Amino acid sequence: MENKRVKSQPKKNLWKPEEDTILRNYVETHGEGNWATVSQQSGLMRGGKSCRLRWKNYLRPNIKRGGMSQEEEDLIIRMHKLLGNRWSLIAGRLPGRTDNEVKNYWNTHLNKSCPRGKRKPIHSDEHQNTTITEENSITNRNNKVRRLSNPPIITTETQEISTPDQRLVLEETRKEEGSSFIADPWTILGDTEISFNCDIESPIMPVNNNAKFVLDDEPFIAYMDSFLLFEAFGCTAGEDGYAEVGAMQSIIP
DNA sequence: AAGGAAATCAACCGCTGCCCA
DNA sequence: GTGGGCAGCGGTTGATTTCCT
Structure with a gap:
């Protein structure tokens, strides 16, 4: 063969x-x-x-070939939930992976409502531990179900993160890029309700508010993160340069 | 062993946005 | 302001591989 x-x-x-x-x-x-x-x-x-x-x-140098790791697969799932089919952005979070590879991987391994088939999965042991159990949840290695979407809750003071997953993505971004929140803007309100104060300081949109988001490493990635963050949460620049919060419902199904 | 079905993934296609003259 | 050229992106195609009967 x-x-x-x-x-x-x-x-x-x-x-x-x-x-x-x-x-x-x-x-x-x-x-x-x-x-x-x-x-x-x-x-x-x-x-x-x-x-x-x-x-x-x-x-290109530094291209990573071979099967996706568990961490990469997890990240793809979460990023896709957050960003949709924006493969280049998702691939940008996976060093050595290309948008084409991520896209193919999603279409062949992850985008299956009813996983079946004759072939063994490339990482059968990993797939055994991470399966999409229903449309809006993921079962991880520890058999814990993470919900991926909940109705957004909007308050006057803060914007609620509708999914813990969205926090995970952004926290991971923070960790990976060495970025640091001067003050953690996240507030856990309940099991699945997390508040995020959208007053953010970033290299491209400085604001002087109580919760500051500082990205000091890898300017380009930091820029992208800022962009993603603002895009994901519907933030726009106000007349005074301060971040304003748009309707989160527009990005959350 | 052979043939068919399904899965995989490299490559192509068409569209969009940006840049520059 | 505009039109052409180019780069980049996401969707799709189709050849190949793998598995099952």
């Missing part, structure tokens, strides 16, 4: 090792970008898009 691909001439334009070498050498010499001219200058009979995709998804 292994040799099928070798024996039969592929109809699709799969990349050959020599093409990979040419492209890799070209990019290492000239740098990324100008994909439209790569094919002409390198001699590759490929379109710019194809070259860009091949480089981005397979040849």
Whole structure:
């Protein structure tokens, strides 16, 4: 079976090792970008898009291949719940993973209402421990069910985080990027009700409020986090530059 | 062993947004 | 202001692999 691909001439334009070498050498010499001219200058009979995709998804340094870890899978699930099919943003939270890979992984491993099939899962032991048990919940290794969506609760002073999952995502972001809340803006109100004070200080939208969100490492990621945070919670900049809170219902089904 | 069904994933396609002249 | 070129993104396709009967 292994040799099928070798024996039969592929109809699709799969990349050959020599093409990979040419492209890799070209990019290492000239740098990324100008994909439209790569094919002409390198001699590759490929379109710019194809070259860009091949480089981005397979040849780029630090690309991580192989099965997703439990942590990565968890993160994908949570990020997808929060962001939807924004694969590039989700992949941005997974070092070494590409949007294409994340998308494929979601479609083949995670986006199944009724998991079944003849094949063994790639990580059968992991899938055994993490399964989507119903539409809005996840069972983790410890067999604890985490609810993924609850009706949002809005108060006048603070915005409620409708799901503990949303807090997990943002807390993980904080941990991973070395960001720090000067004062924890989160307030747990009950089992599933968590309050978040949306007065946030960030590199792109400084405000001087009681709860400050400071991202001091990796400016780009911090920028993205700020963006995500503001986008996710419907924050917009007010006239005075202060963050204003929009309707959270708009992002929560 | 053979054939069919299902799963996987690399690659392509089309659309959108940004940049620059 | 606008039109062309390019990069990036998400959706889709289809070849290949794997499993079951």
